[in-house]
Amino acid sequence: MSRPVPRVIGFAGWSGAGKTTLLTRLLPLLVGRGLTVSTLKHAHHAFDVDVPGKDSHSHRQAGATEVLVSSGRRWALMHELRGADEPTLANLLARLSPVDLVIVEGFKRELHPKIEVHRLANGKPPLHPGDPSIRAIASDARFPEAGRPVASIDDLEAVADLALAFAEPLDKVLDTLTREP
Secondary structure: OOOOOOEEEEEEOOOOOOHHHHHHHHHHHHHHOOOOEEEEEOOOOOOOOOOOOOHHHHHHHOOOOEEEEEOOOOEEEEEOOOOOOOOOHHHHHHHOOOOOEEEEEOOOOOOOOEEEEEOHHHOOOOOHHHOOOEEEEEEOOOOOOOOOOEEEOOOHHHHHHHHHHHOEEHHHHHHHHHOOO
């Protein structure tokens, strides 16, 4: 069986624009089209996927750099930075298992191909005028001057089509992300 050639597309926008809501609605549609999909989400704050009192949390708190938890249903690897720099998007993408499509949520300032998620009610300015890596827009606004495709944020089929049309091969994305400015 051949392994998929991963392609990458990002969904970026200001906090509160509805990126996570859109993706949780979009993922079943993409999987229903027969694709394997992974997501990579950026968090701007400390977060914890571990439960205090559980062994994995105790291992991490005791100083382990990595804690891998495994069961018959899933496995998860947690890596503590312990003062080291946050990994780049390129570093994180390189760690993922091969799938048909990797969706990156956040990392709005990176140069990977992205779809901007924008809601008028959020009161924030659009990102696309200053970001050529934004290939399309999913919004409740029309943006006739955008110079790129705009889909209604509620038209999941259209947003899925845009994501697949503008996703780029992982090796091309890694090359773009690691190229000297």
